[in-house]
Amino acid sequence: xxxxxxxxxxxxxxxxxxxxxxxxxxxxxxxxxxxxxxxxxxxxxxxxxxxxxxxxxxxxxxxxxxxxxxxxxxxxxxxxxxxxxxxxxxxxxxxxxxxxxxxxxxxxxxxxxxxxxxxxxxxxxxxxxxxxxxxxxxxxxxxxxxxxxxxxxxxxxxxxxxxxxxxxxxxxxxxxxxxxxxxxxxxxxxxxxxxxxxxxxxxxxxxxxxxxxxxxxxxxxxxxxxxxxxxxxxxxxxxxxxxxxxxxxxxxxxxxxxxxxxxxxxxxxxxxxxxxxxxxxxxxxxxxxxxxxxxxxxxxxxxxxxxxxxxxxxxxxxxxx
Amino acid sequence: xxxxxxxxxxxxxxxxxxxxxxxxxxxxxxxxxxxxxxxxxxxxxxxxxxxxxxxxxxxxxxxxxxxxxxxxxxxxxxxxxxxxxxxxxxxxxxxxxxxxxxxxxxxxxxxxxxxxxxxxxxxxxxxxxxxxxxxxxxxxxxxxxxxxxxxxxxxxxxxxxxxxxxxxxxxxxxxxxxxxxxxxxxxxxxxxxxxxxxxxxxxxxxxxxxxxxxxxxxxxxxxxxxxxxxxxxxxxxxxxxxxxxxxxxxxxxxxxxxxxxxxxxxxxxxxxxxxxxxxxxxxxxxxxxxxxxxxxxxxxxxxxxxxxxxxxxxxxxxxxxxxxxxxxxxxxxxxxxxxxxxxxxxxxxxxxxxxxxxxxxxxxxxxxxxxxxxxxxxxxxxxxxxxxxxxxxxxxxxxxxxxxxxxxxxxxxxxxxxxxxxxxxx
Numbered sequence: 001x002x003x004x005x006x007x008x009x010x011x012x013x014x015x016x017x018x019x020x021x022x023x024x025x026x027x028x029x030x031x032x033x034x035x036x037x038x039x040x041x042x043x044x045x046x047x048x049x050x051x052x053x054x055x056x057x058x059x060x061x062x063x064x065x066x067x068x069x070x071x072x073x074x075x076x077x078x079x080x081x082x083x084x085x086x087x088x089x090x091x092x093x094x095x096x097x098x099x100x101x102x103x104x105x106x107x108x109x110x111x112x113x114x115x116x117x118x119x120x121x122x123x124x125x126x127x128x129x130x131x132x133x134x135x136x137x138x139x140x141x142x143x144x145x146x147x148x149x150x151x152x153x154x155x156x157x158x159x160x161x162x163x164x165x166x167x168x169x170x171x172x173x174x175x176x177x178x179x180x181x182x183x184x185x186x187x188x189x190x191x192x193x194x195x196x197x198x199x200x201x202x203x204x205x206x207x208x209x210x211x212x213x214x215x216x217x218x219x220x221x222x223x224x225x226x227x228x229x230x231x232x233x234x235x236x237x238x239x240x241x242x243x244x245x246x247x248x249x250x251x252x253x254x255x256x257x258x259x260x261x262x263x264x265x266x267x268x269x270x271x272x273x274x275x276x277x278x279x280x281x282x283x284x285x286x287x288x289x290x291x292x293x294x295x296x297x298x299x300x301x302x303x304x305x306x307x308x309x310x311x312x313x314x315x316x317x318x319x320x321x
Numbered sequence: 322x323x324x325x326x327x328x329x330x331x332x333x334x335x336x337x338x339x340x341x342x343x344x345x346x347x348x349x350x351x352x353x354x355x356x357x358x359x360x361x362x363x364x365x366x367x368x369x370x371x372x373x374x375x376x377x378x379x380x381x382x383x384x385x386x387x388x389x390x391x392x393x394x395x396x397x398x399x400x401x402x403x404x405x406x407x408x409x410x411x412x413x414x415x416x417x418x419x420x421x422x423x424x425x426x427x428x429x430x431x432x433x434x435x436x437x438x439x440x441x442x443x444x445x446x447x448x449x450x451x452x453x454x455x456x457x458x459x460x461x462x463x464x465x466x467x468x469x470x471x472x473x474x475x476x477x478x479x480x481x482x483x484x485x486x487x488x489x490x491x492x493x494x495x496x497x498x499x500x501x502x503x504x505x506x507x508x509x510x511x512x513x514x515x516x517x518x519x520x521x522x523x524x525x526x527x528x529x530x531x532x533x534x535x536x537x538x539x540x541x542x543x544x545x546x547x548x549x550x551x552x553x554x555x556x557x558x559x560x561x562x563x564x565x566x567x568x569x570x571x572x573x574x575x576x577x578x579x580x581x582x583x584x585x586x587x588x589x590x591x592x593x594x595x596x597x598x599x600x601x602x603x604x605x606x607x608x609x610x611x612x613x614x615x616x617x618x619x620x621x622x623x624x625x626x627x628x629x630x631x632x633x634x635x636x637x638x639x640x641x642x643x644x645x646x647x648x649x650x651x652x653x654x655x656x657x658x659x660x661x662x663x664x665x666x667x668x669x670x671x672x673x674x675x676x677x678x679x680x681x682x683x684x685x686x687x688x689x690x691x692x693x694x695x696x697x698x699x700x701x702x703x704x705x706x707x708x709x710x711x712x713x714x715x716x717x718x719x720x721x722x723x724x725x726x727x728x729x730x731x732x733x734x735x736x737x738x739x740x741x742x743x744x745x746x747x
Contacts, residue, residue: 012636012670013649015735017721018663019325019480019642020671026679026728124677213682266682266695310696317713318551318690319564 029211030083036202037090037256043185043195048098049153052191056093058102062109063089070118084123088112091131094192094252095296096138099150104142108134128303129263132296139296147291149188163188164247169292182246193249203255212259215268216275220254221245223279231287250282253295263303270306270313277302322544322552322689323722325480325643327519331609332483332602337491339613340626344414346388346617347399347654348374351407353449354456355381360410366393371421371593374410383457384447388595388615391415400653402639403646409654412617424591431588436506439588446587447594447657452485452548452577453640455658458584461574468507469572472557473500473581475516475523476541476548479641482661484598485578487611489516489523493530496578499585500536507574512536513557517543545643546720550575552689564716579660599655601627603664605634614655620662621651634664643721674730684723684733690716694723698736706747709740717741 045053067085071078079085092108112134120126139146149163164187167174177187185195193199206212225241232239245251258264258278265274278298285294351357358375362368368387375385391414401407434442444459452474473496477485489496504512514531516524518540528538539557541547551562553575560571568575576584579597586592595616601623602609608628620637638645639659655662684694692713700708714737723733 011634011647011649013647014636014671014673015732015738016638016645016647017643017725017734018636018638018645018647018665018671019669019725020730021726021728022326024726024728025730026676026681029681029728122677124679261679261681264680266680266693267685268682271682314693314712315685315691317564317692317716318555319561319566319716320713 027082029209030087032209032211033087033206033256034083034090036206037087037094037192039198039201040192040195040252041090041094043198044094044098044191047152047185047194048150048191052093052098054102055096055098055100055105055191056090059093059096059105059109060086060089062106063092063113066110066113067118070114071122074118076122079123082123085113088117088130088134091192091256092134095131095135095190095249097146097149097189098191099148100138100145104138104145107141108138111137124262126262127306128300129257129260132257132300132303135296136300139291151188152186163292164243165286165292168243168247169286176243179242179246182243190249190252193252196246196251199251199255203251206255206259212255213268213271215271216259216264216278217254219272219275220258220279220282221250223276224250224282227280227283228286231283244283244286248282248286248293249295253278253282253299257296258299258302263306265306265309265313267310267313267315269315270309273309273313274302274306277305322547323687323726324543325545325725327543328480328602328642329483329486329519331606332481332600332611333486335483335487335609335611337487337598337611337613338626340615340618340623342389342414342416342418342615343618343622345394346412346414346615347409347619347652348385348388348412348617349399349401349407349409349654349656350375350385351401351404352385352447352455352616352657353383354454355383357408358382358385360396360408362387362393362396362410364393364395367391368393368412369419369421371423371595373593374412381457381460383449383459384445384593385410386447386593386595386616387412388617389414390417390419400648400650402648402653402656402659409617422591426589426591431502434588439502439506442588442591443584446583446592448580448583448587449594449657450577451579451583451597451657451660453644453658453660455656458576458580461576462503462506464507464569464574466569467572468510468569468574470558470574471500471504471507471510471512472553472573472575473512473514473578474548474550474553474575475514475520475527475578476553477520478517478543478545478548479643479645479660480545481602481663482600482641483602484600484611484660486520486523488582488598489520489578490526492582493523493526495585495589496582497527497530497536498589499581499583502584502588503574503576503581510572510574513539515539515541515548515553515557517541517547519543545722546689546718549689549718549720551718564713594657597655597657597659599623599659600661601664602661603634604666604669605630605632605664607631614659616657617654619652619654620648623655623662624651630664632666635667635670636665638663638665643725644719672730673724673732673735676729676731678731679729681728683726683728687722687726689720689722690718692716694733694737697740698731698733701736701740706740706743709737710744714740715744
């Protein structure tokens with residue numbers, strides 16, 4: 001007994017619970033998200049060439065620097081290692097056309113991190129998805145560059161300089177790419193949105209780890225599929241469902257941007273409503289909006305609805321009528 | 322509710338072992354929910370096992386009895402598992418264990434007792450809720466209105482603990498006799514025995530004993546906090562206890578199997594509640610045990626029964642790992658509500674972090690009372706207690722699941738407890 005007692009001192013006294021779920025930590029979730037979006041970026045660089053890598057790097061480095069500098073100036077804890085600024089930088093770059101000037105990537109990234117995220121209070125308090133807010137800022141400021149599309153690098157001699165949705169919307173005299181080309185990313189579009197297979201690999205990984213809730217991508221894609229079938233054809237109920245799902249930034253948005261914890265509703269019911277709203281607005285913008293693409297604005301608008309969705313989807317407390 | 326890793330395997334096959342009698346016991350006068358008792362003995366008095374040593378004239382309380390025979394050597398503040406320090410009667414054990422008047426009654430004699438007599442016996446024996454809350458049992462046996470359902474709670478949803486399980490395995494007959502007494506007092510409501518499906522042996526034994534009676538056995542999915550009163554009424558009867566109310570309000574009484582066994586012993590054996598089964602477990606113990614422990618035995622003395630330490634304990638918790646209380650000394654004594662003592666090693670320590678909520682919604686998904694810990698704690702951090710209240714913070718049962726799952730490691734239940742105390746004390 002002497003021996004035992006001498007061993008015990010400095011007992012830790014803390015509040016319960018005294019056990020903790022294993023293997024789930026916010027930092028781990030963040031880095032898993034980084035890992036999950038890497039394949040789409042690699043595919044983008046492969047498809048559009050080395051310049052897209054420069055765009056991605058400028059966006060990421062700007063995001064990290066802005067986060068660090070802002071936190072330094074504002075006397076806040078430095079959190080650049082939590083992965084969130086990195087994700088914002090990556091996602092912003094993924095939402096830019098491959099040929100965008102590098103200074104624009106930097107400007108968009110600065111807007112995302114400083115205006116859309118830090119000025120709202122930092123991670124956890126930003127109302128809008130920072131990457132999408134940055135993209136919207138660039139779209140409003142320099143629309144010419146933001147709609148200047150390049151082709152996959154092996155199609156240098158092709159004349160097409162438009163995204164599939166653009167071709168459809170503007171009724172341009174070009175052939176639409178095949179489903180397979182759209183699935184593997186052989187088409188015009190933003191750097192990170194074109195390679196659907198790469199996006200799905202990352203998205204399914206996050207779903208499997210339960211880091212994102214399945215309701216958001218599922219109901220988002222389902223709503224777009226149904227409404228596209230009804231509305232996007234030459235007459236009602238004749239839309240091309242597969243084309244609608246594979247085109248634009250839908251898969252990127254549904255798996256990686258609408259699922260952003262901070263700017264989406266908190267409850268399962270809320271997430272479902274949010275996702276259906278995103279799908280609805282995406283199709284409405286694609287059909288009647290000025291731009292051919294609707295995903296980023298759809299998500300941003302639904303971000304604004306998040307607080308009110310949270311309020312009206314509050315679960316009924318046990319024992320209350 | 323979610324399934325937790327159970328960690329019950331190191332003690333669930335261990336039969337109840339009678340713990341060595343300690344040389345001294347430190348019997349707290351605060352053994353229960355309610356007012357602390359006044360000592361009814363003085364320093365120097367000789368006492369016998371089971372003798373009344375603490376009581377009050379009125380109020381919500383439960384009497385306290387000596388757990389050994391010997392001499393009162395002090396009445397002083399001693400460590401207490403949940404209050405930090407509290408007044409206790411220190412008794413030096415003379416190792417004769419001579420008992421006060423423990424006479425056996427026959428079934429016939431018990432049947433002849435009136436409801437009032439039964440209630441008095443249970444009160445006098447100092448029986449309190451042994452599931453952890455230590456609410457005086459006689460209060461829960463004095464319902465203000467008609468009771469239609471009595472739930473015998475053998476869920477034992479906290480990880481690590483096996484004290485209820487071994488009791489059901491070894492003392493099922495006594496538990497059922499106790500249940501019959503409770504049913505008589507409550508005016509013969511339907512009895513439901515609720516056991517989680519991770520205890521097939523207990524289920525089988527209970528089933529053998531009740532299959533020809535009108536007791537009903539409810540096998541519940543093992544998930545935490547299935548054994549909480551509110552969850553149990555929902556799972557067993559699909560009824561919800563109204564917000565701010567008690568199971569009484571919907572005609573339900575819930576008692577833990579240990580409590581009901583203590584009622585059996587009080588009535589049939591005239592035995593006051595001075596010992597109980599406690600699970601001593603955790604990765605630090607070489608020989609984890611389910612011990613029959615005299616109230617007032619310190620952790621230090623109990624360790625004699627469990628071999629040497631495999632590794633150094635960094636945290637000692639009284640109760641389950643989810644809702645239990647960490648202790649600062651080995652000199653803390655077992656009280657009536659102690660269900661288990663868990664010895665955690667250094668690499669098992671949890672680490673709360675100072676992070677902001679990222680709104681992932683895990684806490685909202687798992688909350689058994691369906692409140693929103695994320696929003697409540699964000700409001701609490703800004704001292705907005707009115708907002709916290711509007712999110713039904715007062716309905717929190719403090720099960721700790723929100724903190725358990727939080728990927729940002731926020732101290733959610735701690736903040737919620739703080740908000741509750743601020744709102745209550747306003």
